[in-house]
Amino acid sequence: MPIPFAEALRTKEFVVTAEIGPPKGVDIDEMLHHIDLLKDKVDALNVTDNQSSVMRIGSLPVCKLIKEAGGEPILQMTCRDRNRLALQSELLGAYVLGIRNVLALTGDYITVGDHPEAKPVFDLDSVLLVKLIKQLEQGRDFAGNELKGAPKFCVGAIVTPEADPIEPQLLKFEKKIKAGAEFIQTQAIYDLDNFKKFMQYARKFNVKILAGIVLLASAGMARFMNANVPGIFVPQPLIDELASAPKGKALEKGIEIAGRMIKQIREEKICDGVHIMAIGREHLVPEILSAAGM
Numbered sequence: 001m002p003i004p005f006a007e008a009l010r011t012k013e014f015v016v017t018a019e020i021g022p023p024k025g026v027d028i029d030e031m032l033h034h035i036d037l038l039k040d041k042v043d044a045l046n047v048t049d050n051q052s053s054v055m056r057i058g059s060l061p062v063c064k065l066i067k068e069a070g071g072e073p074i075l076q077m078t079c080r081d082r083n084r085l086a087l088q089s090e091l092l093g094a095y096v097l098g099i100r101n102v103l104a105l106t107g108d109y110i111t112v113g114d115h116p117e118a119k120p121v122f123d124l125d126s127v128l129l130v131k132l133i134k135q136l137e138q139g140r141d142f143a144g145n146e147l148k149g150a151p152k153f154c155v156g157a158i159v160t161p162e163a164d165p166i167e168p169q170l171l172k173f174e175k176k177i178k179a180g181a182e183f184i185q186t187q188a189i190y191d192l193d194n195f196k197k198f199m200q201y202a203r204k205f206n207v208k209i210l211a212g213i214v215l216l217a218s219a220g221m222a223r224f225m226n227a228n229v230p231g232i233f234v235p236q237p238l239i240d241e242l243a244s245a246p247k248g249k250a251l252e253k254g255i256e257i258a259g260r261m262i263k264q265i266r267e268e269k270i271c272d273g274v275h276i277m278a279i280g281r282e283h284l285v286p287e288i289l290s291a292a293g294m
Contacts, residue, residue, distance in 0.1 A: 053113025078107030259291020
């Protein structure tokens with residue numbers, strides 16, 4: 001059984017988390033299989049919150065299922081779908097259900113998802129959400145009213161090291177840390193030389209950094225992300241490597257690339273750990289870890 005994630009961040013030289021994407025519907029058999037497969041192989045399982053603005057089962061009930069299965073969950077919370085009342089209510093509910101880790105996100109905009117007619121909320125952004133969590137921990141709600149018992153969370157946020165220009169990201173990164181973020185999870189990185197430059201800056205701050213590793217399934221996927229996903233850049237040599245794989249072997253090459261990157265990050269101590277995003281292929285995370293020599 002994993003130790004508490006906050007303790008893992010404090011005591012382990014290299015932390016590994018993976019992502020669980022809840023299904024769109026109530027058939028959870030495959031998701032439960034992924035939870036059982038991964039709960040003892042990683043330090044925590046991060047549950048997405050209507051990722052890419054696509055409606056799915058919520059993060060909180062899945063975190064509870066992970067907890068019941070003996071895993072260590074990280075609750076994702078976006079500001080897109082809830083105002084400050086709902087955010088606080090869900091946080092208090094998560095705490096009484098035994099959830100102790102939260103990743104605060106602003107959230108993808110509604111128009112990228114499957115309900116473009118929905119009304120976005122964005123009452124707060126991720127910086128203010130971190131501040132809200134810290135105020136709850138001090139025994140008061142975001143309006144200053146006293147709580148009957150205060151929660152205590154391990155709070156994280158995200159950063160995009162590949163953003164261009166990078167300066168707005170660095171400014172928000174500093175604001176998140178000042179607000180109280182204890183760990184920072186990056187969006188997908190593929191250019192490790194550029195990531196090292198970011199880490200030279202990030203090491204000035206007392207915060208743990210987990211590098212985001214997204215599994216590349218094909219050269220086409222890499223080209224699509226370069227063209228359509230802001231803040232992600234897959235270098236041409238990696239695209240060429242995927243394209244040169246024998247027919248039907250591109251996914252295996254993607255696993256090899258992900259494992260190689262994790263191994264380099266770990267051996268060179270570039271940052272404090274990795275967050276693996278297999279995006280619907282969670283069953284392949286053990287193969288990625290094996291390719292990384294872990």
